[in-house]
Amino acid sequence: MSVRAGGWALQLIIFRYSIRFEDVTSEKTKIKFLTDGLLLREMLIDPLLKRYSVVMVDEAHERSISSDILLSLLKKVLRARPDLRVVVSSATLDAEKFLDFFAPDEGGTLTKKEEYGTIVSIEGRTHPVDIFYTSSPTNNYIEKAVDTAMSIHTNEADGDILLFVTGREEIDDTIDMIADHIADLPPGSKTLQPLPLYAGLPIDQQMYVFQQAGENVRKLIVATNIAEASVTIDGIIYVIDTGYVKLRAYDPAVGIERLNVVPISKASATQRAGRAGRTRPGKCYRLYTEGAFEALEPATFPEIQRSNLAPVVLQLMNLGIQNLIRFDYLSNPPSALIIRALDLLFSLGAVDVHGRLTKPLGIRMAELPLEPMLARTLLNAPSFGCFSEMLSISAMMTLQGTAFVTHDGNQKLLEKARRRFAVKEGDHITLYNVYQAFTNPAVGKQSSQWCRENSLNYKALLKAVSVRKQLRNYLDRMGIQEDALASSDVTKVGGIDMAERVQRCLTTGFFAQAARMKSDGSFVTIGGETVLWAHPSSIFFHRKADWVIYHEIQETKGKVYIRDLTTVEMDWLTEYAPEYYKVKQK
């Protein structure tokens, strides 16, 4: 780990880190690097953070939910612990906003800014980057990006290019177009090697971007926002910034998440440009006008104002925050988001009529590192005799659709592999079959070779194995163990086969996300107000179904897709969620 800190004698200090599955800290640790999410978890056990004298929150300008919440809680902690030092690092554009946020409440002894905080500006370590704008707006930024890349390649000195686009589809299109252009290059000219980079790309395929290009080869990395802050690549001299990003927006009125392509913020544009100046002076080509840049928002719209807040609300309540509307947020989330979250938590039994966390259910749900609906399902599993199965399914759900991958871009092979594991009940049990086969010493042997043969993502499945272990540990500590009914073969137990027990159990957590397939293959929700489509990765993209519950809903390009579906019977909905469906029918 390389850390530079002015002239301090830091080499004496022992650095250690802690992430979800890796804690290498000890009593000797002086400085600990950890994620904001983990620190929030630590606050459950140590609310005043007594183990720390200084807390530094990095990249606060990104305005992620967990860093926003962390800042709010740190402000609270400071009232009880004036000795604590809080350092917030952020793009200079909004430093003032953060300082204002930490202003003590009325009646305190510290009233002047300089008494409670200071803004310190630190010169960057990067080289200068020349910024170029277009003289007029572009209507097709992908075409423009391809032209710009080709022109850099033919006219500019050596150095790799980083191009920002919004998603996988644009990455694929761009790379195809570049490939066409390369074919037109005069013989003997330098090669341009386009490389994709996005989070959903399997790790081994991501690694190519870090490899040094061969002689006479210039890398062109076509990336999503992952290359803006999460991943840093050396040797980038040229950045092409299309000026757009894909952002989540949650609509509390219908409970649907949307993925919208929106203009980036000034902070993002600055960050992207900075990626060109890490090794030597670089150039950044913004595919928009200077006027358009000036009109950009200073910082990204806070995530807390555009997300499903059920998980956050549950966690805050578990930290003892009673009034979620009045909580001291850095930016207040719309109250509709909070109400929607409380509604859901109430229907799941995590919150009572007084708006308080229930014991033990609500507390247990908050402690599990799963979204509320899945947490509730897993906690119900022992009573359905499918504890072991739901542990595996829950772990597989955290992979968010990355279990299957194409190895040579061969989609047909992937679909064939999927069919090998598919069952008529739907996607959850299909994923369960994948997990079972992967961990079976006689079948998958947890081997990468077997995964390649079955279009499966080896690293992702290994992650599922460790998530499952972690979940089991959590449940062990709650005193919830393997159910008496458990048996991993799909035989009749208690008159109901394993698949049906899983289906019923899923209904107890996902009853609020039910839909029915119509004859044309589309789905309608209970009220019939929204038309939904099975996501192409679902086995119901082709097959017929009647009632289903779904794990996720998301609108993309004007169409609402549901992911991870399992068939249920209509009667189960009213059987397991009578209150919910009574209210809805009015």
Add this chain to the structure above:
DNA sequence: CCAGTTTTA
């Protein structure tokens, strides 16, 4: 009916 921005516990 044809497809997931990014994180995290």
